[in-house]
Amino acid sequence: MSEKQAQTGGIDVRYVANLARLALTEEEIATFQGQLSQIVEYVQAIDRLDVTGIEPTSHALPRYNVFRADEVRPSLDRDTVLRNAPSSRDGQFIVPKIVE
Amino acid sequence: MKLNLSTLTVSDALAHMASGDFKSIDLVEALGAAIAVRDGELGAYVSVDLAGARAEAEAADRARAAGKAGRLCGIPIAIKDVLNVRGQPCTCASKILDGYVAPYDATAIARLRAEGAVFLGRTNMDEFAMGGSTENSAIKRTRNPRALDRVPGGSSGGSAAAVAGGLALAALGTDTGGSIRQPAAFCGCVGLKPSYGRVSRYGLTAFASSLDQIGPMTRTVRDAALLQEVLSGADPMDATCVETPVPPYAAQLTEDLRGMTLGVPAEYVVEGMDPAVAQAVQHAVERCRDLGARIVEVKLPHTMFAIATYYIIGTAEASANLARFDGVRYGLRATGATDPLDMYKRTRAAGFGPEVKRRIILGTYVLSSGYHDAYYLKAQKVRTLIRRDFEQAFASCDALLTPCTPTPAFRMGEKTQDPLQMYLGDIFTVTANLAGICGLSVPCGVAPGGLPIGLQILGPAMKEENILRVGHAYEVARGDQWLG
Amino acid sequence: MNYRIDIGLEVHVQLKTRSKMFCGCEVRVGAEPNTLVCPVCLGYPGAMPSMNGEAVRLTVRTGLMIGSTIDGFSKFDRKSYFYPDMPKNYQISQYDRPLCDGGAVLIGDGGVAKTVRIRRIHLEEDVAKNTHFAAASGVDFNRAGTPLMEIVTQPDMHSPEEAFAFLLALKQILQYADVSHCNLEEGNIRCDVNCSVRPEGQEALGTKTEHKNLNTFKGVLNALKVESERQIAVLNRGGKILQETRRWDADTGETAAMRSKEDAHDYRYFPEPDLMPVVLAPAEIEAWRAALPEMPAVRRARLVRDYGIPDYDAGVLVADKAVGDYFEAAAKLAPNAKLVSNWMMTEMLRLLGETERDIRTVPITPAALAALVCLTESRTINSNTAKDIFAELFEQGGDPEAIVRQRGLGQVSDASAIGMIVDEAIAENIKVFDDYRNGKVAAAKFIIGQVMKKSKGKADPQLVMKLLDARVAGG
């Protein structure tokens, strides 16, 4: 939680965009901050409902134990896979150096 | 009489091809010509693959000649650009999928293919299916074929425009909060959102996984039934898709509604609703009564919370579903990044449009530490209440009749600066996705200026036969009066 | 001041399945990079997971082995985390309803047994493998999506050695449960290690640090030694421990803080909408329980009881499940289980150690070992011959009876024949014989040696001794 969010109970677009790995321009931050504050205020409408004892719905239909047998199926051809890659070398996907 | 091949229904085209009046290749050529003439203006298609369609049409013609015609043999269908088709790009109308070529067929595509369908091209949409006007496409603008200054609706706006504009016999759309039904209503065609779990989502680029469904967009309810028979059914690749047997929808259609009870929800009248919409729906309800249906009033008391619930759950799921677009394995990668984190941020900044960014941020926020319970968890509980509303209504009704949208198609640019106003337009359609039930939009009138109005018919989960029956009987009684 | 160390582990175990957790790609180490991948495990647009039922079974089986509660309802969740090894940038894992709750693992040898409580066991998908080059990193997604079972302990270990003992005990259970290949070199078992220290007598745990992804047990031991000492030193200096992730460098033997993340982790868990919950019927859980193998500690007690072997031997034999299996198979065929145990404890384990072989792949069969024991027990061959034959069988396999027959290695037990050789040996070494007769016990050894030599090793040494004593007595 960002400090700003904690204090205002509202959305801190700059902080959340970073969680979502989105670089925003100052202009975007300003626009989104206005629009999203309005939207967040609107969706707070559900606060008015008492949902004590109500189970959450995470799937639109009840279904259980949908299993697949442990069987090997053909994988994709590597050339096809790497053709989609923005960058690849020696069969690997290449990314900017990972620093830990 | 000279047939206009590009405005035929699927069922008529199948009958004509069966009796040898023309071939699939003729259909493809006619549609290709229509697209060449009209799509520059309409912008329904993102890409047209005439060469591929010709090859498929010829194969279909050979199959038919050999007595091996599938159920959709030789029927040209337009595909929303959110579905994976092997060997084709799948842009989702986003820059972020630049260069991506799908290495596999979505299950829905494979099913159509197996029945001999021909894939004409890919239709425009709101980026990642987020929007109600197709104005959020990063690729092009699509116009409403009934009124060129108006939006076609969205997010399946390209599919609706193609079908209503005579550029495809049928199309596939996807519906997360109304994205099949609303553009169908705006453009004046039929759109079916199947029950959640009726059609496999495997290969559908996910927006909100617990809400998304693929469905047909057609000129008639019978055509929707024909396509739905092919699309429905369990799939080992989609755990949420059920084994419930698929009835012969088309064969079960009737021209009267005797014995059916149809509910009219009191809550589906909202502020700012166009009087022409209310009136057209009222007339449609009367006509259903004339056809023998018993009409009752029902209550769906939690409807007023549906938009809030939908935008919390939908964006939460979307924020995770769209996390995979990062520039590592496919699609766009921004240059100049110093480390992976920097690359993600730049790639996603460059690749996603404003509406997608807004929803990702909202979805990330409602799931984030400190807010998860107040927004996401609470919305899931309200979702339970909305489901129960429908369970109660369907205890005494076979289907419900409602307006599809509060207003007909609005002007291009009218709502682009006000996302909340755009969201509020989904009020009549999002409840079906939250409850997992099925819904059908059928043209039921026109507003001043010739703008189509859609009647929404909602049915219990896995009871597509109910709404198709109501829609067909109504459509036959209605006649062709408003269809161009 | 005296400090108490508190250690908790999160052990990631790759399960032994043919295909991945959520797709049909093969699970195999050593394939060419990115050849065992598909739309699902590459996180392609539109791909959806489908659950490998075998991975669920193996996880529950592990839970049952250690006494977890399997409450019947379990679900999967998305855990958001952007990293190049994570195809979807969320991991399908389990948040609040894991497959297994609670349980315990016994550690400690014979003497003071100790219990490490298990918090939970959940199932998730493994990530891809990164390789670091000079200016970039490479990603191979072959491993991505391998079923990964995460076993989370309570902070019940109070020394690096206890943590090490826990890992050995856990590995033994995993082997007994037959749920993982348990090959550490291939990264089948990887640990996240949490460590904190607190002044003796203090109730609350100290601030903990974490070391991620240690893939050897020795590494865990060493990292914990260094880290606990570091923390104690910091506190002794009056400093504070920072909650952080640190990296263990096995080469330098140091731990160091990793570059701090820009923001705290916010995993944003929510139920995976693409997967349906797992609801296990009590009858099914009971059936799985009934099919469980014996736990190593129980087996050890049983081996003592059923085969009459010493507790120490039993402990050694059950340490590796395959060794225990081999022993039991041979003991059932042999007239004397203790002798089988002796062979296992000495020749077998020695040769396995020297050749670094797995007992499941050696040519000598349990039946052959049993036959060899029969041959010694019946005195058909003597122990030296038996050792030679064992070594040969270990390398090449074969039937010991046939070998003895073909090469005429059978022990000569004919008293008159051996008596002649004994007399010959006495005659040639009369002085030694006299020494023996005069009470120099060691002298007998020399004479017996001579007899063995003359008989080309075929004489039964006990018979030789008897005959020699008869000569002494008889004059």
Ligand SMILES: [Mg+2]
């Ligand atoms: Mg984990």
Ligand SMILES: [Zn+2]
């Ligand atoms: Zn795979």
